[in-house]
Amino acid sequence: MAAFTPITFNRIKEIADEQGYSLRTINNVAELGTNTIYGWKFKEPTIAHVEAVANVLGVSVNYLLGYTDSRDNTVETLPLEFTEIDTDMEEIVALIESAGLSKLQLQTLKRLIQKDLTQFD
DSSP: OOOOOHHHHHHHHHHHHHHTOOHHHHHHHTTOOTTHHHHTTTSOOOHHHHHHHHHHHTOOHHHHHTSOSOOOOOOOOOOGGGGOTTSOHHHHHHHHHHTTOOHHHHHHHHHHHHHHHHTTO
């Protein structure tokens, strides 16, 4: 188990706020039990649960646990070529996959694309 510290909860809350997501959303996308993240205000999380949340938020486990102040964010912006509308679908998928987006960012992108595509129906 990870060392208990409220810094884990606080950092998750801070990042969730920055990204515009509720803790409930982060909790659900990480596939944790009901209110698991809220419980981290009072008890220590498991490494597996912290890792699941780190993957959703696109930061390192060490950052969430307070071992480093660097988020080690592996999420990159999409290359400029992504903005070219005439790019075929296979190239778009390859660019998205190579961007290293978090699970939550991929779900958000998927929802936005689906919303945009409904305009053409």
